[in-house]
Amino acid sequence: MNDFDMGVIVRTAARATIPLIGIFGAYVVMHGHLTPGGGFQGGATIAGAGILFLIAFGLGEMKKRYNKHLYSALEGVGGLVFLGAAMLGIGTAFFYNTLWHNGPFFNGKPGTLLSAGFLPIMNLAVGLKVFTGLVSALTAIALWRRWKS
């Protein structure tokens, strides 16, 4: 029951589409301060790739690839980086964007990738947090399901 997958057609399609979904999610996260989207949306998109892997390849394959301690640590790191980026401008106010006008980096012209102060850092942190959190939750639901099949 545990190593149940969805057959060779779905597995082949998933093998082709999972990298594309992941790349698109990474694009949404990285361009969060320029185009519609951001950390939450891009992280949820990448988590969709992980959930597609779980559905297409079955729980047995997912158990081999999924490391609980690594994902817990990455989620904590995401939250801490978010708080740390908010702390950067604590001299003026919490959540003050001090990197934007007088920081050493991330202060290019508006509309370029390396601009907008702490917004790219926060987008990456929140994206990491949402991705690891959603994959952990869905793996927990699949692993310890409480109904009989």
Added chain:
Amino acid sequence: MKRTLAYLSLLFILGALLYIANPNYGLKFGPGGEDWLKYRYTDNYYIEHGVEEVGGTNIVTDIVFDYRGYDTLGEATVLFTAIAGAVALLRPWRRDEE
């Protein structure tokens, strides 16, 4: 018969909503025109000063991560709590193993 009636009523609801949501003669959400600037000056402030003060050309990200940063902090906490609750509720309990 029942199914046809259901589809017809759905169609009727769609038509009513389309009529209500028409901006020309339907429901109005808030004042339009010049009154908009008088009562919703905060929106206009974000649109005019967001790029200069925060730097992102996506104004929504400016608002979510800078002007309303505490809200995003709470949202991250809610996500963490939800996942912790799901894992705590779903994992095997002692009486399941008998």
